[in-house]
Amino acid sequence: MLSKNKIKLIQSLNKKKGREEYGLFLAEGTKMVEEALRSSFHIKTIIGTSDFLHQHPEAQTKAVEIIEADSQAIQKASLLQNPQDSLALITLPTFTNTGINCKKDLVLALDFIQDPGNLGTILRIADWFGIHTIICSENTVDAYNPKVVQASMGAIFRVNIHYTKLDDYLSASVKNQIPVYGTFLNGKNIYNENLTPNGILALGNEGNGISDSVSQHITQKLVIPDFSSLNNKPESLNVAIAAAICCSEFRRR
Amino acid sequence: MLSKNKIKLIQSLNKKKGREEYGLFLAEGTKMVEEALRSSFHIKTIIGTSDFLHQHPEAQTKAVEIIEADSQAIQKASLLQNPQDSLALITLPTFTNTGINCKKDLVLALDFIQDPGNLGTILRIADWFGIHTIICSENTVDAYNPKVVQASMGAIFRVNIHYTKLDDYLSASVKNQIPVYGTFLNGKNIYNENLTPNGILALGNEGNGISDSVSQHITQKLVIPDFSSLNNKPESLNVAIAAAICCSEFRRR
Numbered sequence: 491m492l493s494k495n496k497i498k499l500i501q502s503l504n505k506k507k508g509r510e511e512y513g514l515f516l517a518e519g520t521k522m523v524e525e526a527l528r529s530s531f532h533i534k535t536i537i538g539t540s541d542f543l544h545q546h547p548e549a550q551t552k553a554v555e556i557i558e559a560d561s562q563a564i565q566k567a568s569l570l571q572n573p574q575d576s577l578a579l580i581t582l583p584t585f586t587n588t589g590i591n592c593k594k595d596l597v598l599a600l601d602f603i604q605d606p607g608n609l610g611t612i613l614r615i616a617d618w619f620g621i622h623t624i625i626c627s628e629n630t631v632d633a634y635n636p637k638v639v640q641a642s643m644g645a646i647f648r649v650n651i652h653y654t655k656l657d658d659y660l661s662a663s664v665k666n667q668i669p670v671y672g673t674f675l676n677g678k679n680i681y682n683e684n685l686t687p688n689g690i691l692a693l694g695n696e697g698n699g700i701s702d703s704v705s706q707h708i709t710q711k712l713v714i715p716d717f718s719s720l721n722n723k724p725e726s727l728n729v730a731i732a733a734a735i736c737c738s739e740f741r742r743r
Numbered sequence: 744m745l746s747k748n749k750i751k752l753i754q755s756l757n758k759k760k761g762r763e764e765y766g767l768f769l770a771e772g773t774k775m776v777e778e779a780l781r782s783s784f785h786i787k788t789i790i791g792t793s794d795f796l797h798q799h800p801e802a803q804t805k806a807v808e809i810i811e812a813d814s815q816a817i818q819k820a821s822l823l824q825n826p827q828d829s830l831a832l833i834t835l836p837t838f839t840n841t842g843i844n845c846k847k848d849l850v851l852a853l854d855f856i857q858d859p860g861n862l863g864t865i866l867r868i869a870d871w872f873g874i875h876t877i878i879c880s881e882n883t884v885d886a887y888n889p890k891v892v893q894a895s896m897g898a899i900f901r902v903n904i905h906y907t908k909l910d911d912y913l914s915a916s917v918k919n920q921i922p923v924y925g926t927f928l929n930g931k932n933i934y935n936e937n938l939t940p941n942g943i944l945a946l947g948n949e950g951n952g953i954s955d956s957v958s959q960h961i962t963q964k965l966v967i968p969d970f971s972s973l974n975n976k977p978e979s980l981n982v983a984i985a986a987a988i989c990c991s992e993f994r995r996r
Contacts, residue, residue: 644977681995718870728867731984
C-alpha cells in the first residue's frame with residue numbers, strides 16, 4: 491500500500507530542495523525503471539502494480555524496498571501527465587571530478603542550460619555518441635529534475651554529470667593544454683575544421699548562447715553554417731540540435 | 744476591443760476542425776508575429792497591445808484587421824502558458840504538389856510524426872539546412888497546430904508543407920529514378936555512404952520508425968551508428984535529433 495507520507499515524499503522530489511533533503515530522485519514508468527534496474531545506481535524503493543512486479547522479479551534483489559500499489563494509487567503519486575505502472579526512488583549519485591580525463595575523452599560543458607527537456611535530450615545524445623561525462627555550470631537546470639530524468643530516456647544512468655564553477659574548470663583545462671570548443675555565430679565552419687577526439691565542447695544558454703565569462707576560455711570557435719538561401723534568415727538552431735550535429739561531427743572523423 | 748466571439752474563434756484554432764472551419768491558423772508572440780509580417784502569408788487579423796502596434800506600424804498595411812487589446816484580454820484569448828503581447832490570425836496556405844522537384848532538391852518525407860514539438864523542430868532544422876519542402880503522411884500531426892507553429896520558431900512561414908498518401912508519392916518517385924533515403928537499424932553507415940544533393944529523406948514515427956508500407960520504397964537504407972562502448976546500449980535517437988544529423992550529413996558534402 492502507498493501511504494500518504496510516501497506520496498508526499500514522491501511529490502517533494504519534483505523540487506531540488508526535496509531531492510536534497512531525502513537524497514533521492516524519481517524515475518517513472520516501465521522503460522525508466524527497467525533502466526534503473528540495469529544500472530549500478532542504488533535503488534531505495536520500487537513501487538509497481540502487481541503485474542509490473544510479477545514481470546520484474548529482479549526488483550526484489552535490486553531495491554531495498556518494494557511496494558505493490560494499484561494504478562489509482564500510482565496515479566496519485568505520479569508527476570507525469572500520463573502515469574504508468576511503476577516508479578523508482580533512487581539515491582542521488584555523488585560523482586567526483588577526479589576521474590575526468592579531457593586529455594583522452596571528449597566531454598561536454600553546459601553553460602546555463604535552462605530547459606529540462608533540452609538537458610534530457612543532450613544526455614541522450616551524449617549517451618549515443620559515447621560521451622560519458624558532462625560538466626554543468628552551477629546555474630544549469632538540475633539533472634535529477636524529473637523532467638530531465640524522463641527526457642533522458644535512461645541516459646541519466648549512463649552519463650556522469652558534474653556541477654561546478656565552469657569558468658574555473660575551463661580556465662584550468664586550457665592551462666592544461668586541453669582544446670576547448672564552442673559554437674559562435676562568427677566561428678569557423680565545423681565541417682572544415684580539424685576536430686580532436688578529446689577535449690571539451692561547450693554549449694550555451696538557449697537564449698543567449700555561451701556567456702562572456704565562458705567564451706574567454708574557448709580555444710576553437712566553431713559554427714554550424716546555415717544553408718538557407720533566403721533573404722529571411724532562419725532562427726538559430728535549438729541547443730540540443732546543435733549539440734547533436736557537433737557530436738556527430740566529432741565522432742565521424 | 745477583443746469580443747467574446749473573437750476569443751472563441753481564436754481558441755477554436757487549437758483544433759484542426761476549427762482551423763478548417765475558419766481557414767485560419769494562429770501565431771503568438773512578438774517573434775512569431777514579426778515572422779508572419781515578414782512572410783508572404785495572408786494575415787487576416789493582428790491583435791496587439793498598444794505598445795506592440797506602435798512598434799509595428801507595418802501591421803497596418805499587412806493585416807486586413809487590427810485589434811488593440813490590453814494584456815489581460817490577450818491572456819484570455821491566448822493558448823500559451825505564458826501569453827505575450829500579440830497574436831496573428833493567418834490564412835491557411837494552399838500548396839500544390841506541382842512545384843516539388845526531387846530531381847533537383849532535397850525533400851523530407853515524414854511518416855506518421857505524432858508529436859507537435861518534434862514536427863516544429865523538424866521544420867526549424869529544414870529551414871536551417873535550406874530544405875524548402877516537406878511531404879507528410881496523412882496521419883502526421885497537422886503542421887498548423889499552434890504547438891507546431893510555435894515550436895517552428897518561424898520556419899512554418901518558410902517551408903512548404905504537403906499532406907499526401909506518402910506510400911503512393913514515394914512509389915511514383917522511385918519509378919521516376921529519385922533516390923529515397925531512410926534510417927533503419929540495419930542501414931549502412933551514413934558517414935561512409937554516397938549521398939546525393941537531391942532526393943527524398945524519409946523520417947519515421949517516434950515509437951515505431953518508418954512503417955512497412957513506406958519502407959518498401961526506400962532505395963538507400965542508412966543508419967547513424969552509435970558510439971557507445973557500454974554493454975547497456977543507448978536508447979535510439981529522437982526523430983528530430985536524427986533529422987538534424989542526417990540533414991547535416993547531406994549538406995556538408
